Amino acid sequence: MKNTGTLKVTTPTSREIVMTRVFDAPRRLVFDAFSKPELLKHWFGPRGWSLVVCEIDLKVGGVWRFVLRGPDGKEMGMRGVYREIAPPERSVHMESFDDYPGESQVTAVFVEHGGKTTLTATVLYASQEIRDAVINSGMEHGAAESYDKLAEMLEVITV
Amino acid sequence: MTASQRLDATFAALADPTRRAILARLASGDAPVAELAKPFAMSQPAISKHLKVLERAGLISRGRDAQRRPRRIEAKPLAGASGWLEGYRRFWEGSFQRLDALLDEMKTQEKKACARSARGEKHR
Numbered sequence: 173m174k175n176t177g178t179l180k181v182t183t184p185t186s187r188e189i190v191m192t193r194v195f196d197a198p199r200r201l202v203f204d205a206f207s208k209p210e211l212l213k214h215w216f217g218p219r220g221w222s223l224v225v226c227e228i229d230l231k232v233g234g235v236w237r238f239v240l241r242g243p244d245g246k247e248m249g250m251r252g253v254y255r256e257i258a259p260p261e262r263s264v265h266m267e268s269f270d271d272y273p274g275e276s277q278v279t280a281v282f283v284e285h286g287g288k289t290t291l292t293a294t295v296l297y298a299s300q301e302i303r304d305a306v307i308n309s310g311m312e313h314g315a316a317e318s319y320d321k322l323a324e325m326l327e328v329i330t331v
Numbered sequence: 332m333t334a335s336q337r338l339d340a341t342f343a344a345l346a347d348p349t350r351r352a353i354l355a356r357l358a359s360g361d362a363p364v365a366e367l368a369k370p371f372a373m374s375q376p377a378i379s380k381h382l383k384v385l386e387r388a389g390l391i392s393r394g395r396d397a398q399r400r401p402r403r404i405e406a407k408p409l410a411g412a413s414g415w416l417e418g419y420r421r422f423w424e425g426s427f428q429r430l431d432a433l434l435d436e437m438k439t440q441e442k443k444a445c446a447r448s449a450r451g452e453k454h455r
Contacts, residue, residue: 196431
């Protein structure tokens with residue numbers, strides 16, 4: 173199943189990823205789903221992974237801590253500090269992974285229109301190392317190198 | 332070049348709309364410089380500059396035919412950049428599909444709560 177059109181991922185600069193997604197709900201609910209542990213536990217993480225630890229101190233300077241557990245029992249921890257919180261419009265937090273060096277800054281903006289909410293999340297990598305760590309973990313899944321996929325790749329990169 | 336320098340070169344090369352258009356054209360088959368220049372209101376030397384950037388980033392190569400020197404798209408560096416984005420996309424798309432379901436449930440709960448309080452007010 174192709175999900176382009178739902179989730180859009182672009183790279184305006186070599187250290188930024190911008191993700192855009194529309195949700196069929198008012199932003200008050202979407203913001204809650206992104207900031208309340210009891211709600212995050214229902215959805216956060218790739219397929220097959222579950223959020224086993226989710227602690228959030230939702231205030232500027234407050235710390236958040238997540239641990240995801242994979243199907244093979246492997247755990248992945250992440251944490252950071254909140255820099256800005258303006259419910260239900262905007263939040264800025266830092267993010268780092270237990271197993272990788274460095275930190276990125278995530279700015280989430282929620283815009284509501286006609287009962288639907290558009291989330292724009294900008295991930296800014298502070299260092300080359302963290303960006304590369306993320307790239308490498310993505311590449312573990314193996315990217316297809318066939319020419320058939322080129323058009324699709326170009327679409328992914330250059331939207 | 333390290334993997335990280337390669338990605339920098341790939342993203343820098345892809346940052347320009349003319350170069351993206353050239354790659355999109357080459358994705359459907361090899362083409363000589365003159366043909367690649369055609370759709371653009373640009374001199375052939377200007378196009379050649381773009382081709383040099385793409386070539387340095389390893390995104391295109393030159394074909395064997397010495398006369399025409401057709402340019403060819405190279406899949407590998409593109410796969411590196413898109414592999415990164417694909418991993419990222421997979422993480423979030425999986426999450427967001429579950430979030431869609433949760434939001435539907437939250438909306439339903441809210442409507443029920445609303446209906447309950449409306450009924451409550453009537454009884455008062």
